[in-house]
Amino acid sequence: MPFLRKHLQSVAGYTPGEQPPPGSPVIKLNTNENPYPPSPEVFRALQTIDPEWLRRYPDPTAIAFRKTASEVLNIPPDWITVGNGSDELISLIVRAVVEPGATVVYPMPSYVLYRTVAQIQDAQPIEVAYDEAFTFPLQEILDAQGAVTFIASPNSPIGNLVSEEALETLAANLQGLLVIDEAYVDFTDTTALHLVRQHANVIILRTLSKGYSLAGLRLGFAIAHPTLIQNLNKIKDSYAVDAIAALAGAAAIRDQAHKNSNVQKVLRSRATLHQNLVELGFRVWPSEGNFLLVQPPQEISAIALQQHLKTQGILVRHFNLPGVADKLRITIGTDVQNEQLCRILKK
């Protein structure tokens, strides 16, 4: 098609994990969904949907959601903007900051969408490798001085946390924008949220997809200095978040007790699954997310194992990326699901 942009012909696009239709008899441990349902408050909120809210355009700024998030996070509403999932915000940030040919820097392995979004923008992705011990490559990332730098912490698929000191060093010494993607923050104890108060070039991304069990709702948000938020709002889709998502999202984030209780269950299961996989001869990396990076015993290839598990009705994720191509990422399921996984692995 001659009218398509030339550089897009070599862009592969992002390949999301397999999403079998609802109701498929499959144990889905491939896309880091929370195994427990969202807060009952979400369903209570859905019962109150007024035809008027669907007939009319939603509030462009989703103020009802931002006010609730503001109270939960103790940060003013004008430091927050919303997106149709944090994926949309990743794309929006790159479009706001990265000139064609400029650099998008991130460590690898990490979230592959950073690469895809950079390629779509005709930017230059600079992938700084974690070493074999998965040490965070702070100096190389600093030296690269990206127009934008993406740091996921906790970082999928490894599960590692990036230290506060490293993030502080990046914030203070990068000329460009530092995006700290905290999609998995609910499964750990620390956050870099305070950095946005001290550094106007830091933006934090959050999502309701993981801790709040709302991947199907598409609601993410960004926290940064109001001037940066205003600039993002200028180019964002006016009605990025629909009326139902804003309503249900506010109900979910208000119910911290439900989220925390689900998270505690996931953390207990993560410890058990970690232990069980080690006993089965797997190498397992410490994880601060709702997933484990594992390397099968020497005689078994990661891809072959993924395929075998699929025939047994269990989906896990393989990434053809430097440092993890011989490993698999397994989402923490319910205890029943994790035990079923271990039973099959034992055979």
Next chain:
Amino acid sequence: MPFLRKHLQSVAGYTPGEQPPPGSPVIKLNTNENPYPPSPEVFRALQTIDPEWLRRYPDPTAIAFRKTASEVLNIPPDWITVGNGSDELISLIVRAVVEPGATVVYPMPSYVLYRTVAQIQDAQPIEVAYDEAFTFPLQEILDAQGAVTFIASPNSPIGNLVSEEALETLAANLQGLLVIDEAYVDFTDTTALHLVRQHANVIILRTLSKGYSLAGLRLGFAIAHPTLIQNLNKIKDSYAVDAIAALAGAAAIRDQAHKNSNVQKVLRSRATLHQNLVELGFRVWPSEGNFLLVQPPQEISAIALQQHLKTQGILVRHFNLPGVADKLRITIGTDVQNEQLCRILKK
């Protein structure tokens, strides 16, 4: 903020029409919402939402919605892609087709978002003026040979339809992509849908915001040759449409009888309001949409009238655009709302 892209500093962003919070005692005739509620089938579908659908990522391709749309439109599902409102698809198309500095062509007045999206992309917007009689400027648009050309038909804020012959001529003679934005198609009798079968450079945009009364849901779709659809899918947000919107949207588009019945009511009210405004001394243009472009009697300025109506609890839209700055766009409301408008105008 030094890290923001230079050209964005002069971009104003899109200013959506005022969206007062739900429950505000206001007659809202400013953003072309349908005055009648969406299909009861939508609410029946919302009652069936399973926690699993929210916990899990949605189907990236929204196949359930596309299958239903496919049956209604009699076009295969792989000729359709979905977006978070057709606004998202407008942005996606420009990012897929327009190199920096290349041209985005559209007649003016038309949907102002075409300009905003072109500016954000650092493209060159070429605005071809309708003349005073609002004649479609076919030859100038052809001569401009845009990388992408946007034609809204029916076209807001004028209300005019672009003839089939004109669209056919554009499709056959433009080297770039021709986007026919049919947001208001449900309020008229004709569609350019057949053009996508004959021309690989034509893409049709549809939305559920107007005819289906679902502006709050954010669901739009595009129809084009499967090769073009695949290329758009490659760069689109993987989960652009959430699980609830896909479900509710399918229910809405399946219920053609409800949509058609609402549309008939709007068309009857449009004829009545048109007549009443003429009797009040307004000049009123023929409209194929759910709105009327009107010019107040000579002694009254459009902006002053808009402000006065606002103090009386009625919102209408003014566009500071060539050819319509002395006019107002009034959305067709319920008969009660339209009569209230006329009562106030009479004073």
